[in-house]
Amino acid sequence: xxxxxxxxxxxxxxxxxxxxxxxxxxxxxxxxxxxxxxxxxxxxxxxxxxxxxxxxxxxxxxxxxxxxxxxxxxxxxxxxxxxxxxxxxxxxxxxxxxxxxxxxxxxxxxxxxxxxxxxxxxxxxxxxxxxxxxxxxxxxxxxxxxxxxxxxxxxxxxxxxxxxxxxxxxxxxxxxxxxxxxxxxxxxxxxxxxxxxxxxxxxxxxxxxxxxxxxxxxxxxxxxxxxxxxxxxxxxxxxxxxxxxxxxxxxxxxxxxxxxxxxxxxxxxxxxxxxxxxxxxxxxxxxxxxxxxxxxxxxxxxxxxxxxxxxxxxxxxx
Numbered sequence: 001x002x003x004x005x006x007x008x009x010x011x012x013x014x015x016x017x018x019x020x021x022x023x024x025x026x027x028x029x030x031x032x033x034x035x036x037x038x039x040x041x042x043x044x045x046x047x048x049x050x051x052x053x054x055x056x057x058x059x060x061x062x063x064x065x066x067x068x069x070x071x072x073x074x075x076x077x078x079x080x081x082x083x084x085x086x087x088x089x090x091x092x093x094x095x096x097x098x099x100x101x102x103x104x105x106x107x108x109x110x111x112x113x114x115x116x117x118x119x120x121x122x123x124x125x126x127x128x129x130x131x132x133x134x135x136x137x138x139x140x141x142x143x144x145x146x147x148x149x150x151x152x153x154x155x156x157x158x159x160x161x162x163x164x165x166x167x168x169x170x171x172x173x174x175x176x177x178x179x180x181x182x183x184x185x186x187x188x189x190x191x192x193x194x195x196x197x198x199x200x201x202x203x204x205x206x207x208x209x210x211x212x213x214x215x216x217x218x219x220x221x222x223x224x225x226x227x228x229x230x231x232x233x234x235x236x237x238x239x240x241x242x243x244x245x246x247x248x249x250x251x252x253x254x255x256x257x258x259x260x261x262x263x264x265x266x267x268x269x270x271x272x273x274x275x276x277x278x279x280x281x282x283x284x285x286x287x288x289x290x291x292x293x294x295x296x297x298x299x300x301x302x303x304x305x306x307x308x309x310x311x312x313x314x315x316x317x318x
Contacts, residue, residue, distance in 0.1 A: 011197040012107040016204030017282040019214040026109040044073040045110025053079035079245035122192030124185035215275040
């Protein structure tokens, strides 16, 4: 009889750009853990896949895709409720604690780097923003908001793209409401679990042209698989257009097609471009943000036969 030697509070993490095959790797790891007598649970760390309204457009795994492996925090939020980073981290922490209490190995999988960073490192205890300040900032034209941020928090402005409306507004409202820059608040982070888990990370680094081609192909498949009807149902809910679910990749583009602003061809091209742009930002984030000693898996093609033991040897030992 083999004896499984489990590390204390194990947490596997598989992260990387969209369309890089992270979910398939997580499933393979879960099956490999099962061979060693360990039960695995996959926990979502993708900011689009949390929404129940975005089954197709978020490429959320179907029951068939899950291959009998337990999945959590997929479709866990209704689109009418914004899933903040803090809210996701709190839920993820609870799920990880539950896995450890039941002797299971949690596997975090996703491409939302900020989710992972906050979960592991903690979050700044920023007070509630004054509603009047928020309303004033959100009403500013994009170029005006960026110019004001350059004056009021030049270091943060230098880190952001001038077109990153959401982060520019957030940085500006924090500075105006609290008098303290976002960077200074982040020095007081609290609540991270990085020090209380045994982390087994893997960053997937695929070939860019390969990923971009997969992004294009996948968006086309989404359109054929019900994405237009999904957005039509979402629009029928008459939700606040500033909600994250309404700004998810593919939603604005398909909405423009439905109101006849874009042709089908133009809509598909715009959705594919938006997906590639997102992947490009993820490539940059995962190249710069995670610790450089985290293992990285470089791939150039479909990868059914990854030798997971090379990356998760101590987790898989028995």
